[in-house]
Amino acid sequence: MSISEIKALIDSKAEDLNEQGDLAGYVASKIDLINSYIDQETELSESQIEDMLSGLVGFFTTSLHIPLDPGLKLLRARAYKTMHLESNVSQLSYIAEEYSDKASIGRLNEQGHPVYYGCIYFSGSGGVNVAFSESNSSVGDTVNVLRSELNDAINVYYIGIYDHVRRQSKPRFMPADMFGFFCEVNQYQEQKYTPSVFLAHTLCDAFLSDILRRKENGNLYKVTSKLLNIFTSDDTIDGIIYTSVKSEGDPVVALKTSTVDGKMVHKSCDCYRIDHDYGYALYNAVHTHTGNIHSDNSVMWTST
Template structure:
């Protein structure tokens, strides 16, 4: 059963959009412009990109926040080319705000605007492998892992979720009941929207899901980095959830730094040395150290071998 506020949102959109002509063609052309920019086939200013994304996200997606419940486990990886055991917890979490000028353009952050990148994990080995892949760890690298837990609901938007619904491809971490709720939203949209408006929504979600799973190239990050501010404009939203680029189906998040400070508890650390990268987010890594956390400090202890 859909919540009444969700039905009203869709009903209002249908009333506004259904009479406005071929919006699927309109959205398709906007997506082509952005893809051409990503591939270097045309020039766009940052305000141009922002305007296009704000329009298609605002009108042609139905964003519903997902509460990641208290106890949800997060991993954050920092990769080093030398042997390094970081003793400052904030440096493992995200680039501190007083050093924000060091934040380079990322998948979901603009230059000088740090965000927290992490992965949600359910079992130890798989989660660590995803963290390695997301941090682009290479053979002989040392990787410090920060383990954190949500102390209350962390509210995120799953970007592109309706593309997964349309393809009947449930993210393996998502409870069946949650996926079925998004299926019900999609079905209600199909009932209420004109064929063109519904197709416009499918195109938009497919595009967003696609660009967040693409490997870095061209102007990709100059497009995706703008999505974070669009989706997290509301103070009620803590971040974005999307699918790992290198480990298809595994959930990763980008969170506001202030949400990390207020909603996550940093529990412990580990250090690994990468021995082999087999591809597809599969690694051979040696666990070298444990780290215990007290306040903002990490105390490291060598693991017995």
């Protein structure tokens, strides 16, 4: 979407929302209600949660997709309590459809609906600590890591990007010109919206960014697990990019399984043993095996 198209969209929203009164107060009340539900202080039905989230996203976010180019490197880790070398790539990627009933609720997936969670990395050793932390690896665990690459461009939404803009905190992986683009959009919104409408957008983005960074507690996942479906209802959107919960600032993604099948190629595997967890997503891990992936998606492991 070009900057002129985005401005036209904001102009159209401004004509409607600027006449609606205290929308900042309205958004704040919805956020308070959802937070109360997360803290298990209030009961809400599943449909009430979906309606509130859809309303907040639909009216009070300016969602612009970020293109991720072919060649982008992704990795995903799976931890085991005993020594394990997985022989089937599909077991390391995402839970297959025939076993989808075993997919437990997660940060961005509902019960029985698997998605691919991965970490973006830029060098051979990069991203491994993030993957360990995202997979909740513990001392003594064996961790199988699947390394993959995009073989086609994908589109993702960065939830909470305007919260980064507000704090002038550019995500480490994001090019300066792209961050500048979001800054320009945010500035135009501030010009066109009433103070209350602009504050409503700011509150909504800060809230969405916040709940994706929180550690699991109470009913948190019953809320956040609905966001992927809301943001990817358009077939042209492949997933969501957000900041790692345990490794602040590092980019992680949640992608549709169809995107993994059609736009990603799995390159190799590695096996590690976790010897020490220092906290803050910092580990001492021994690289024990390297895995070569064959055309039938089997993995042949070699000791290192």
